[in-house]
Amino acid sequence: MNLQTCIPAISGPLIQDKEDEPPSYFALTNPIEVEDKTFTEPSRFSNLLFVEQSKTQHVNLVSKRQFRKFFFPQITSKEWNDWHWQIQHRIRTYTQLSQILQLSYEEQIAIKRLGTRLPLSITPYYMGLLSRDNPMQPIRRTVVPTLSEFLKMPGEAEDPLGEETQSPVHGLVHRYPDRVLLLVLDFCSTYCRYCTRSRVVGHNAIYPSKSRLEKAIEYIEKTPTIRDVLLSGGDPLTLSDDRLEWIIKKLRSIRHVEIIRLGTKIPAVLPQRVTRSLVKMLRKYHPIFMSLHFTHPDECTEESYRACAMLADAGIPLGSQTVLLKDINDDVNTMKSLMHHLLKMRVRPYYLYQCDPILGSGHFRTPVEKGLEIIHGLRGFTTGYAVPTYVIDAPEGGGKIPLMTDYVVGHDGESYILKNFEGNIYRYPDQYVSRSKMIFRDQ
Ligand code: SF4
Secondary structure, three states: OOHHHOOOOOOOOOOOOHHHOOOOOOOOOOOOOOOHHHHHOHHHHHHHHHHOOOOOHHHHHHHHHHHHHHHOOOOOHHHHOOHHHHHHOOEOOHHHHHHHOOOOHHHHHHHHHOOOOOOOOEOHHHHOOOOOOOOOOHHHHHHOOOHHHHOOOOOOEOOOOOOHHHOOEOOEEEEEOOEEEEEOOOOOOOOOOOOOOOOOOOOOOOOOOHHHHHHHHHHHHOOOOOOEEEEEOOOHHHOOHHHHHHHHHHHHOOOOOOEEEEEEOHHHHOHHHOOHHHHHHHHHHOOEEEEEEOOOHHHOOHHHHHHHHHHHHOOOOEEEEEEEOOOOOOOHHHHHHHHHHHHHOOOEEEEEEEOOOEOOOHHHOOOHHHHHHHHHHHEOOEOHHHOOEEEEEEHHHOEEEEEOOOOEEEEEOOEEEEEOOOOOEEEEEOOOOOHHHOOOOOO
């Protein structure tokens, strides 16, 4: 069945040929051709479309094009690459989803029972990355609800980080002395099932109204210790350029605000949002930093590469935030592959988060030991830049606490006993040596 039957009527010419596609970030040599007739058979369709996607960018490119041709046949490249179109045509209902994916029984029941929980929303672009018939595909699990969301485990809470208790103004969290988190809105183009702010996100709880934002900005203005403002939400890049600029401009006019950061998942779920006009606007307000949310190597498509390249070229330092998720990215090879992609995208791996204990997140959480094991498997075995800091955001507003495998074995007199990445033991003479032990060097 064609998705066009369940989304608003869309007119426009059919895609004519490859020339209709946007320019690729990669030079394509010998691209793999897949014939349209592939799509007459669902089983072949799913195999060709998704299973191979991590192996080569060429296959991935062809697959996404075929997905669009099959499910959105009337849509031009211009429309597809328009972020407004992507947002307007998010997949949000059971009917829409079931026409694209072969839903498992668990998924079907969960979606029908969602009620007032975190809503379902997936951009058509991101849908094109999902496996059609495998509910266990890592990135599919991050956005398609399952029954496990309805189970509560000990220690879980609606607001595990205690953000509400540290909000002097609605939507502004002041936890650390010199920086604040400004939640500009509660809307995201695609909702992650493990979202720390699922209590507000998608619920019309935080609206980007001028009056609310003015109150928050006034608080920042009156608090000279604040030198760093992080804009988050929801996803701040889902605001129009004008509305986003209004906020950034106001903040930039405050003398003690030194840096402005934006937290976003846009380059992974809606890379079309990174437009020339957006980066032109952002670069006027440097220093601007961005924390990008990536979860799995399958998100690192040519479109994501292109979006990150545009941001990096605009002089925006890019860091990544990744949540450690069970059976999604909780093994060394997957994490290493993601970190390597990020470096190639000029994104410095920054934080690896232990998944916060929000309600119904038990199926996503790994033991802390698993996170330590992954960091241990990266440190020394790959570029130091590729190793993020593994942190637990402490419950009740304690802030981020870094965790590391113990490389300090102990002390022996004035020496430190250390263990390297391979487990070999070394003795390091500490800086302090008593004068009585000093000797003259010959030269
Ligand atoms: S993008 Fe961020 S704020 Fe939005 S649903 Fe995902 S984790 Fe939550």
